[in-house]
Amino acid sequence: MTRKIAAVALLSWTLFHFQCNELFAAPTGGDYASYVNPMVGTDFHGHTFPGAAYPFGMIQLSPDTRPKTGDWDGCSGYHYSDEYIYGFSHTHLSGTGCDDLCDILLMPVRDYKGGLDNSFYRSRFSHGNETAEPGFYKIFLDTPRVSARVTVGRRIGLHEYSYEGEGSKQLIIDLKHRDQLRGSRIAQVDDYCVEGYRISKSWADNQHEHFFILFDQPISEFKAYGNEGALISFGGKSNTVTARVSLSSVSEDNARENLLSEGAASSINRIAPRAEAMPGFEFMREQARAEWNSYLSKIEVSGGSEEQLTTFYTALYHTAIHPSLLSDANGEYRGMDGQVHNTEGKFDRYTVFSIWDTFRALHPLFTLIERDRTLDFLKTFQSIYDEGGKLPIWELNGYETNCMIGFNSVSVIVDAFVKGIDGFDYAKMFEAMVESSKKHEFGLDSFYRDGAVLADHEHESVSKTLEYAYDCWCIWRMANQIQQYGQNDSYDIIADEYYAYAQQWRSIFDPSTGFMRPRLNGRWLTPFDPREVNNHFTEANSWQYSFFVPQDIYGHIEALGGPEKYIARLDGLFTANSQTTGRTQSDITGLIGQYAHGNEPSHHIPYLYNFAGQPWKTQERVREILTTLYTSAPDGLCGNEDCGQMSAWYVMSALGIYDVCPGSGQLSLTSPLFDYAVIHLENGKDFSISAPGAAEGKLYISSASLDGNAYSKSWIDHSDIMAGKSLIFKLSDKAVKNSDGSSRAFGIAEEDRPVSKMEQWIITAPSIDIENDVINGPATVRINNITWGGYSEYAIVSTEEADRLIAGEIGTGVNFQRYRNSFTIDESCTILAHNVANGQLSAMTRTDISRVKREMSIDIQSRYNPQYNAGGDEGLIDGRRGNENWRTGGWQGYQDTDFTAIVDLGSVKDISLIGAGFCQDARSWIWMPRYVEFYVASEDKEFRKVGRIDSSTDPEDYEVQTHDISLSLSNSDGSAIRYIKVFAKNFGTIPEWHPGHGGEGFIFIDEIWVK
Structure with a gap:
């Protein structure tokens, strides 16, 4: 719907705008959809799809060019570089890094005899014959000579296939397309209708899709391919066939009712519907476009170039693909427990919550333009908790994938x-928030017990510590807000607890380097390189995660030595060499120095300059990202779209506002990209932003006013936006770094900076410094107090005593002594240490020391992946075993190579057993060796084979597991042995049944032992 420009716009700006309207564009006639290019993000690593979608609708009807799962750049089912279309399916993910959906494939064919082999029914196509618009997609399929058009409603997809020339009119329905089929059915209902279901496993473990299809041409032949699909022939005279497809997670009957809910005539036969009683293709197409224009018009921008307008409105379009509608027209849906539930008309149930991504900008955007729908999202969260026992982490079609980290629903x-x-039960929701935060999973036990997630307890420990700390701040903030509603004092107790947890980022902040650093066995991980991408960070490195303290940015600034040093560290991030080290991480893209805009942990960082009093640097970096890392071309996204987050960043930043710390209510300001913008709020008010000269490239904010009053703050409160105020920026070509005497410079004074500060409550645990935790002689130990003030105490105990103490099985009888100087140890033991300050004790630091006799040595003749080194060569004979969580670093990994190692026993011995431990995690490309061979030799090194053990583990078993493969030796075979050789045959090239087919498998080994 067309809306009038806000009355608060100043006449001076209006005059400027009309003088420049020949240079700069604005949407006309309310057709914002004309500025949307759904092809954006379909190339490079954007992972979007170009087909027809409805704002937050149930169906995403789009062509599939990638027929198999396990293809990272094919996560959406489509990639711009492809030359074949395999058909049109009805569910798609927009911009994710994991693949799923692409359910219920339809593909027109002619004179077809190929069965359900997609190599026969696929068709070549040309982008020159392709049209993509909001709610509409068109392509000419070269092979069958068919023009295909598709459009959508809220719960329906409409196909139109026009067959050129002579030949039969046929349609393939393929239910086994893409992911693993667990169950299916397809049946002809009558001359015009087909129904069935598909149960599949991919990212979501047990996804149900029931369907109902209504054709406008009579079916002349229905040839079923078992329950996996069908070939349908049509006998009507028209060369055009339309198919209306509706879905349901519950039943075919519900799917039919969903179809009828989309404008069916009141006289329609609800059991045997006919197409003539349903809205036509053009009506549906226009309705979808109208819905998109209604959504897109919530934010009006003008004064930019055609390229900028297309990039902006395409970004805004991508923010409304997900979350997607799950509940049927009658309110039913299949929940987290696999059971059918009903919303009872109280809300719409949604799905596809990529919350680790979207809590940062997408959901804050929705608090401006989709407040009513946000309430439905919150009620969805509550229902997810009620059905599954925790709030969503990464929910997909009623299944918790547990992908990504944190419990960011609380944000x-x-x-x-x-x-x-x-409008929701906040007391009940708060209970869900607390309970979800206390699950015994993903390192949370370590976080609460140890003051941080320790690297030897959980992988991605640094990222998890930082995310958990912010999430705990969110729970504190919620408790604090509820208290304002007059609730009881129990909220104060919980608030205090979570306020302390929110500061535990300090436990992984290493003052000696200024970076967030993993803590492994009580020690700082060594060696340490902030550029290294490894299993201690989530899709990032220390450079990219060290700035994630949104709840206590002032505390982080202080920890780094003050604003100047903080600014220098930010500058260093953006100017560092862009080369990362460690493993290759496909998500790390869009690099400016070590800043990685292609992945979410970096998104708030350009705005941090505001918090340190140099807002012009925020303005520079944000504008650089807006103008260099986003375009209106198919490769116009520098990384995964991630369900709208990448685009929401653009929308918010182009407006000049960004929520650095969701939950604070404060939005940081920067110079807008457009001369003028207005946000039409659901309360009927308009918030306007004027920035004359922005479209000409003016970058720096010299001054600002809010509702006509001088405004020097580099942030704005959300309430000012909701009040419909007018924000006006005066822009300059030069950075304004000082006041001019007549007014205060924008955002420089401490009182004008955004506020993110916590009073320090916690005492951080010390680190223990020892060169190696496996020793073969005297070793020096130092204890480093990383708490400001206070002192350290330590105790040397046995490992068993330490276990019992930490488990609470023994009291405080352990004798702790004050640490004053370094000390020496020469035996296996456990060192326990804590800090003491202001009468408080920190969490306990624990370091286990192993004293080994270095009689044995090892010569590894294969090359292990440096990411998986088990502590080096001797990690295979150090007496420590890797566990099932191989990401914590206890294993050596060998990819695309067999494993060979020779162990020198140090002297001739009689032995009776040789063995080695192996790990399998087939989902992660790690398999048991195909077989292991054992060889022995005396002093002469003339090796003889004494046995071979074939693996008995099913390679298709996706459970993470560890197994020992060992060989007992006879007296003759084991007599007078000095050397042992172990050979393990790599699993090799990954077969077709696995999503990673064509790649090379890993062997993970730890430990080798001899008796």
Whole structure:
């Protein structure tokens, strides 16, 4: 719907705008959809799809050019570089890094005899014959000579296939397309209707899709391919066939009712519907476009170039693909427990919550333009908790994938609550927040017990510590807000607890380097390189995660030595060499120095300059990203779209506002990209942003006013936006770094900076410094107190005593002594240490020391992946075993090579057993060796084979598991042995049944032992 420009716009700006309207564009006639290019993100690593979608709708009807799962750049089912279309399926993910969906494939064919072999029914196509618009997609399929058009409603997809020339009119329905089929059915209902279901496993473990299809031409032949699909022939005279397809997670009957809910005539036969009683293709197409224009018009921008407008409105379009509608027209849906539930008309249930990504900008955007729908999202969260026992992490079609980290639903909840979105049971929701934070999973036990997630307890420990700390702040903030509603004092107790947890980022901040650093066995991980991408960070490195302290940015600034040093560290991030070290991480893209805009952990960082009093650097970096890392071309996204987050960043930043710390209610400011923008709020008010000269390239904010009053703050409160105020920026070509005497410079004074500060409550645990935790002689130990003030105490105990103490099985009888100087150890033991300050004790630091006799040595003749080194060569004979969580670093990994190692026993011995431990995690490309061979030799090194053990583990078993492969030796075979050789045959090239087919498998080994 066309909306009038806000009355608060100043006449001077209006005059400027009309003088420049020949240079700069604005949407006309309310057709914002004309500025949307759905092809953006379909190339490079954007992972979007070009087909027809409805705002937040149930169906995403799009062509599939990638027929198999396990193809990272094919996660959406489509990639711009491809030359074949395999058909049109009805569910798609927009911009994810994991693949799923692409359910219920339809493909037109002629005179077809190929069965369900997609190599026969696929068709070549040309981008020159391709049209993509909001709610509409068109392509000419070269092989069958068919023009295909598709459009959508809220719960329906409409196909139109026009067959050129002579030949039969046929359609393939393929239910086994893409992911693993667990169950299916397809049946002809009558001359015009087909129904069935598909149960599949991929990212979501047990996804149900029931379907109902209504054709406008009579079916002349229905040839079923078992329950996996069908070939349908049509006998009507028209060369055009339309198919209306509706879905349901519950049943075929519900799918039919969903179809009828989309504008069916009141006289329609609800059991045997006919197409003539349903809206036609053009009506549906226009309706979809109208819905998109209604959504897109919520934010009007003008004064930019055609390229900028297309990039902006395409980004805004991509913010409304997900979350997607799950509940049927009658309110039913299949929940987290696999059971059918009903919303009872109280809300719409949604799905596809990529919250680790979207809590950062997408959901804050929704608190401005989709507040009513946000309430439905919150009610969806509550229902997910009620059915599954925890709030969503990464929910997909009623299944918790547990992908990514944190319990970031709490951020979405508290951000909405702080911004005045209510209408839900906040006491019940708060209970869900607390309970979800206390699950015994993903390193949470270590986080609460040890003051941080320790690297020897959980992989991605640094990232998890930082995310958990912010999430705990969100729970504190929610408790604090609820208290304002007059609730009981129990909220104060919980608030205090989580306020302390929110500061535990300090436990992994290493003052000696200024970086967030993993803590392994009580020690700082060594060697340490902030550029290294490894299993201690989530899709990032220390450079990219060290700035994630949104709840306590002032505390982080202080920890780095003050604003100047903080600014220098930020500058260093953006100017560092862009080369990362460690493993290759496909998500790390869009690099400016070590800043990686292609992945979410970096997204808030350009705005951090505001917090340190140099807002012009925020303005520079944000504008650089807007203009260099986003375009309107198919490769116009520098990384995964991630369900709208990448685009939401662009939308918010182009407006000049960004929520660095969702839940705070404060939005950081920067120079807008457009001369003028207005956000039409659901409360009927308009918030306008004027920045004359922005479209000409003016970058720096010299001054600002809010509702006509001088405004020097580099942030704005959400309430000012909701009040419909007018924000006007005066822009300059030069950075304004000082006041001019007549007014205060924008954002420089401490009182004008955004606020993110916590009073320090916690005492951080010390680190223990020892060169190696496996020793073969005297070793020096130092204890480093990383708490400001206080002192350290330590105790030397046995490993068993340490286990019992930490488990609470023994009291405080352990004798701790004050640490004053370094000390020496020469035996296996455990060192326990804590800090003491202001009468408080920190969490306990624990370091286990192993004293080994270095009689044995090892010569590894294969090359292990440096990411998986088990502590080096001798890690295979150090007496420590890797566990099932191989990401914590206890294993050596060998890819695309067999394993060979020779162990020198140090002297001739009689032996009776040789063995080695191996790990399998087939999902992660790690398999048991195909077989292991054992060889022995005396002093002469003339090796003889004494046995071979074939693996008995099923390579298709996706459970993570460890197994020992060992060989007992006879007296003759084991007599007078000095050397042992172990050979393990790599699994090799990954076969077709695996998503990673064509890649090379890993062997993971630890440990080798001899008796």
